[in-house]
Amino acid sequence: MATQKNAAGRAGSTALSLALAAATMALAARQRRQEAARLAEQRLEERRLQLAELTIRRTALAHQQLMHWELLARAIDDPSLAAVIDTWDKSIPVERRRQFFYANAWYVHLFHLYQAGLVDREELYTRLREFFQSPLFREYWRASKTQRAALNQSSEEASIGHMVDGLVSDLDEADTDEWWVVGTPPTD
Numbered sequence: 001m002a003t004q005k006n007a008a009g010r011a012g013s014t015a016l017s018l019a020l021a022a023a024t025m026a027l028a029a030r031q032r033r034q035e036a037a038r039l040a041e042q043r044l045e046e047r048r049l050q051l052a053e054l055t056i057r058r059t060a061l062a063h064q065q066l067m068h069w070e071l072l073a074r075a076i077d078d079p080s081l082a083a084v085i086d087t088w089d090k091s092i093p094v095e096r097r098r099q100f101f102y103a104n105a106w107y108v109h110l111f112h113l114y115q116a117g118l119v120d121r122e123e124l125y126t127r128l129r130e131f132f133q134s135p136l137f138r139e140y141w142r143a144s145k146t147q148r149a150a151l152n153q154s155s156e157e158a159s160i161g162h163m164v165d166g167l168v169s170d171l172d173e174a175d176t177d178e179w180w181v182v183g184t185p186p187t188d
Contacts, residue, residue, distance in 0.1 A: 039126055058116045065112045072105045088143060095156055096139075103140035106131060111160060121163070125185040132171055133179055 075082040076098050088097045112163070114124040131137050141164065151158040163186060170183040 061112055061116045065109065068108055069105055072101055076101050085130065087147065092143065099136055100140045100143060103137050104144070109159065114160065120187040122187055125167060129167060129179065129183060132168055140166060
């Protein structure tokens, strides 16, 4: 009888141990699912914040570009206002300097498209290659060399400026009228 009681006790103890182990495993699995759900929610919230930040950045860039254009348009339309920001060589005729302001507006517009992530570096290069078919645009670029030299050389703007310097050099040295194949567009 004692053996039966002992066997029954061991069976009951084993059953209790198995039940406890199963409960522990179920609790651990539940905690893993909760942790996974919490991590997924955290990643989702981080992504939402990244998208909100990108939206704010693009909105600020768009506003900055609009303000740049409005100020530059006023300078183009009114030579007395242009004198405030005119850092061009005074030997360049006034009409040409106004054209340089306009060329700068286009360059900045394309740079802002790149900065906002609306075009990649390769597409920026392709668009600029087309703009630099204009001798006036090339003249603007040469005349603005000292302005670009004042940039922080580790900045994105300086990096793009160096890329454009290479493009202009390639265009100047090209032996072909097929300008659209000149140079090697960068790949991001």
